[in-house]
Amino acid sequence: MVPLSWYLAVAAVLFVLGLFGVLSRRNAVAILMGVELMLNAVNINLLAFWRYTQPENVAGLVFAVIVLTVAAAEAAVGLALFIALYRLRESVNVDEIQLLKG
Amino acid sequence: MDVLKPQIGDWWHALLQGAGLSSGWIVFLDALVITLILLGLGLTSVLFAVWLERKLAARVQDRLGPNRVGPYGLVQTVADALKLLTKEDITPDNAERLSYNLAPGLAVFAVLMLLLVIPFGPGLIGADINVGVLYLVAMGSVGIMAILMAGWSSNNKYALLGGFRAVAQLLSYEIPMILAMSVPVLFAGTMSMEKLVEQQAHGRWFGVVMPAAFFLYFLAALAENERTPFDLLEADSEIVAGYHIEYSGMKFAWFFLAFFLNTLILSAIATTLFLGGWRGPFVEQVPALGIFYFLAKSFVLVFAFMWIRATFPRLRIDQMMAFAWKVMVPTGLVLVLVAAVFVKLPVAPLVRDVLLFLVNVFILLVVAGLVGRHLRLQIKRLSEGAAVVS
Amino acid sequence: MILKVVFLLVSLFTVGSALMVVTHKNLFSSALFLVASFFGVAALYVLLEAEFLAVAQVLIYVGAIATLIIFAIMLTRGMMSGRTSPRNDQAAWAGLASVVLGLVLLYVVVFRVQWPVVEKPVPPDTIEQLGRALVGRYVVPFEVASVLLLAALVGAVLIAREKEV
């Protein structure tokens, strides 16, 4: 069987890559993609822990299902906001929106 | 490996073991053979379906249809395929090459993957996974991805419009489709395709017990398959073929293949979920009959698909969306609710089935009545408006 | 052994796609790599014997989230013109910080901690258990999640709909 730490390593790398995307991108949609990668990393963690430490207790699975659901809701609202933003200013680059400053 | 059970599988395994192969190789060869069988079954059916569609459309339009190549033009499709193969393969200048080239393959792949969980006959199933129905739905979304890729990467506004419509239409109709599919799942208490067929023994087909759910699935499948009256993705008279406008030659053939495979598979799913799958008289004695029954039932549905395509006009996009969200989704929700209540109803199965049938017919009638009333009102309003103008 | 090789291939594919997601210049290609990465993660779930989650992953992430993202990209297509760099000014710092954080995480999570691993098979009725848990102990989260989905649906429509004339 594949050792648990391998899964954790993949998850950690995925998480960090997502974080890098979040920090380094200008485009709001690209940032959202980074967030999705991070959430995927979390789910890998949850499922790996479920499989390797508690396969008979479904708490980890439930958690992962909830994360999936919330991710969908979050993406829907976020993308709606981006579309509204694009309507208002023809751009979704986050460093170009700075009406609010101080 | 319980595939191809019972006789052929044992014979085949004995043969392999006799040849002195290790178990790893046997698993591999098993998988290979299953893949080949499924592919063969799928692709020959497509050849036949294309011919059928052309013949049928011709008959509806009072023409003869293909009649030159082979008897009754049966080999016409092969000739067409060969022609497409030799045509020039064009890639638009500013196309996004990777996704442009990947899209047709992905479209076919998404559909072929569906073959994996369809029980063509007793034991003749690629893999009986316990989330089979969910798998079907999930793979359906990959098909949407292929259309989006094709629509975007062609760098053509009509293709892009096709892509937009794909999201709007396919995603919207996926919801009533899932609702309709979850009715038999709820009733059978399983998502495994194999077990769903098992539950429909003795002619107690879910499609008969719950005609409304079957009808809902059928309509949603029409839309998922981009067939008239829901063929807005390619609507040749509006957006000149939509997402595959730029494709030619082999790549176009792939889309074409995916389209027909999809027709077959949507029918096959309907057969499995609602029409008892491979069940029929004497299947227990002669398992091979199962395949025949399965294909026969599926092709009845395919026939219905084609008939509708040849007869109906296309809907407008707002009508289509309104139909999905205002008619089909509520109906689907009601049906799921009804099924959930009836599953727990403490009466004899036969009584329950009859009651469920009656409720389903009632729901169908009510929905049809409401839609009809709405349409009549619209027509009346339109004609009054026209009267004022003139 | 075979499992390990498969795992390595799948995770290489997943991580590679993820890398392309965060570095590719073209937003649309990024989104496609995101889809690839989602598939890789689904494959990892299969390796973890969580078939239900794997299928749900494809259904929700590929079928809903990625499709929405691509749809949003298509709707706002003017925004990915090549005028400016897709990276912001702090990209270098972000890279550095990410690498450091990644190394720390890897060191801690992979090498330091002894996770309480047990060698147990997955019970065959896991999906049934999951279903029962969702209407049993976890019924409140389940219901709240449905409220959340409804609210998100209404909210998204409210914010993104066309201006009325």
Added chain:
Amino acid sequence: MLNTLNVVRLLPELILLVTALVVIFVDLYARRRTALWLLPGVSIAGLVLAFVAAFAQWGAQEVVAGTLAADSFAFYFKLVAAVTVVLVILASVRYMRERTRFLGEFYAFLLVATLAVFVAVSATDLITVYLGLETLSIVSYVLTGFLRDDKRSNEAAIKYFLYGAVASAIMLYGFSLLYGLTGTTDLAEIARRLQAGDVLANLEWVAWPAVILAAVGFAFKASLVPFHQWAPDAYEGAPTPVTMFLSTVSKATGFAVMARVFLTAMPSLGEYWMALLYGLAILTMTVGNLIALRQTSVKRMLAYSSIAHAGFILMGLVAVTAPAGGHPFNGLDGVLMYVVAYAFTNAGAFAVVAAVEDGTGDATLDNFAGLIARAPFLAAAMLIFLLSLAGVPPLAGFAAKLFVFAPVVRQEYYALAVVALVNAVVAAGYYLKVVKQMFFVEVPERPAFAVARGMRWALWLMIIGVFGVGIFMNWFAFMSVRSAAGMLGL
């Protein structure tokens, strides 16, 4: 499993949910003129009912369906949230009427947000904690960006969304590590497992990552520095009633969840998270105040001031101790006192801002000039709220500060106490700037303006609240001590 579910305990949540649906249907079928008063009326009625349902169960102590606690701690926050949201609704009647057509959705979203708060503050399972917080966040994004044709509202929502999504992902990673280490998502069970032998050996390596990563999510909701960047923008750009909600209820929820997770799941990691919060508290109040000093928009100034106040609230958590011999100053009761005092005061200040925006179009310092002549009631109300924010006795702010300073001193965290004291003085400085502008700057040519009726009621209620908390300090202290004890398991 279902028959063990005590539905009565979920009554407040169910009432809110039903009310939200009723509001949507009223919006669908009522005529516009009727809807204008019926929608807020129905919403307030639902909140009052939820308040009653929560109040009737005060003193209960049980776990509902394994994932929600029905204890005094949760009920305390539910009561505060219900009251504050009533005030928010009163304040938003005219404000929203003039800015959007979608009033039904607005009130329904406020109710769903309150529902999310109810779930989050009583969550005893990592899953419900996450789901409650995230539902609150997602609904808040929509509320913040509700005026979708207003660039500032949209921008505020997008910043809020991006920070929030990242923070919640980071928090989740921390949760997943906790789950991996303990094999459970139940908070009390986690605490038990954290003391087991096999886990202890690994604790030093997982403790920091788990605590820090989880704290990021809470710190985001409570807008602690350095996870505060979204707050000023969101507070300024959001419709002002929504700002009232975000800066009070939403923030209080962050603290409630933080307190519950840290105290019930990781009491054995106390030294880790207390050290972390100690640093965050100092950072938060100092940075918040320093930036607030140089703001020209009152709305934005209040936004930074509310960040600074989060630092004060945090002091209570840093100094949490078991209440020895019924001693009132155990830190946690300070948090609770501060939350209720702050809810009235800050909501009041933002309500005045909303009223001024309604009357003059904007909320810069300049718009407040000579307010005493143009809208004397508003000016007087603002004076009371600002004094309370500054911590002048006998107002609510004083009681709140007393209850967080006392435990800090008792714990002998003198450095923290001194920093907090200096900060309180600095804050008084910029509050007085607004007072000076309102009372001593004369601008003759500006017209007077009236205050909407709902707003006037809301302001009166909040003034009463500010005085009430300050004068009947003992009663509130009693309540908060009891609810704190309820959660600390005493």
